[in-house]
Amino acid sequence: MQPEYPLPVDLFDTLDKASPIPLYYQLATALEQAIRDERVPPGSRLENEISLGNRLGLSRPTVRRALQELVDKGLLVRRRGIGTQVVHGRVTRNVELTSLYEDLGQSGQTPTTRVIAYELGTADDTAATELGVAVGAPVLHLTRLRCADGVPLAVLENTLPEDFTDITREELEARGLYQLMKARGVSIRVANQRIGARAASAVEGELLEIRKGSPLLTMSRTAFDNSGRAVEYGQHVYRPDLYSFELTLVDR
Amino acid sequence: MQPEYPLPVDLFDTLDKASPIPLYYQLATALEQAIRDERVPPGSRLENEISLGNRLGLSRPTVRRALQELVDKGLLVRRRGIGTQVVHGRVTRNVELTSLYEDLGQSGQTPTTRVIAYELGTADDTAATELGVAVGAPVLHLTRLRCADGVPLAVLENTLPEDFTDITREELEARGLYQLMKARGVSIRVANQRIGARAASAVEGELLEIRKGSPLLTMSRTAFDNSGRAVEYGQHVYRPDLYSFELTLVDR
């Protein structure tokens, strides 16, 4: 069996039992950073959870919860009777429940938005089904062009329920949609997405500065807030040379 | 506050404490089925976890774990001080760690496979990086055409490490790759995927019976087994009119 890798104790000096941040989260974050920095090498076998808990002054369930977080992110692999190992190979980021606007900002690009259409209308069949409102109910229709460092990247079409009609064009050009919704006390908890591809229409080609008929990456999404209500339906298209989706799948 | 929805007790008659199947899993499965069948209506508020545990003869952590499974799947939403609610709106399936072959079978279609290329070769730069082997190391290169009910659906290119060279063309035409690997004692635990789009090449167009230059949905994936070793690198292209990816994102 592979010998266990002694986790540097100083990794966990940052654990603060008085902090409002949960202990399992503090531990998971510290360990994740150590793995990403390769201070804990790929493939190495970690110390068992009981002994780790003793060294850290944490109970076993707390340690387990921290490790499970990293298993779910695809960074660790555990086997009964064997132990816990760091996955070989590059660790990648993941599709998360963030907006494109924030994603771009975090990857060092400057996002800008142009509002193409902004209209109070009524829900068509698709929008009504996705948002769980009646056909013909008042909704807000948005079409935005999102650019990164000035290069057109995506056309974002969204339908929102009536209570977001106080969002202005100016706000939409300055911030991401999720930020604006959050500022109104609505935070997104769950989203169902479908990712596909199709050819660009003439209008899409013009907006994205590509030829009509070229491939587009498509994503349609319905998002729900923390009470389970549908608060957004979107149909987005992306330039595939500039954007793609990354995700990590874990068997559990 | 919304009144709580009394979970039908008979839903949980199937709980079997003697079964080797974990109790939290039995409960999660039973409840998921009840939600999908709308025996528990969308938006309804569930009974609190303590009382649920008492009624079922389970401890609170066990009940919590079952509920958390469904939160992670996007079926439930929980709020402190409020309670647990079923998400509104359609419940969708998810991208899971299964092969296309199994996916098609489960959705009632008949998958078939034609092996286009089968060669023992050496790892190029990309494959070596992804699989974590040396450049020039012996690997198995596969190209397969996957059809559903006789209609060409995807071209699957894969690179496997040396120890899978006993997989035959005949096996590949009869089963999915993951099934063959599992039969050899290798089960896939983690996979990193990137989903994008591009135009079809002439060869791809011919295989998939579409025009050269039409849009393709692309997926590249590196998969790891339960010891964290990379066991597969694949570059797949799909006909976007016949295939798309569904996923559920949850904020945690």
Added chain:
DNA sequence: CAGTGGTCTAGACCACGAA
């Protein structure tokens, strides 16, 4: 056999939201 992770219990205290 000894060591590992997987499951389960019984209870405690806390933070948040609603009444």
Added chain:
DNA sequence: TCGTGGTCTAGACCACTGC
């Protein structure tokens, strides 16, 4: 003030692995 979920503890038994 009360009920809810969120966190944490201390311990138990089991299943699987490798020696």
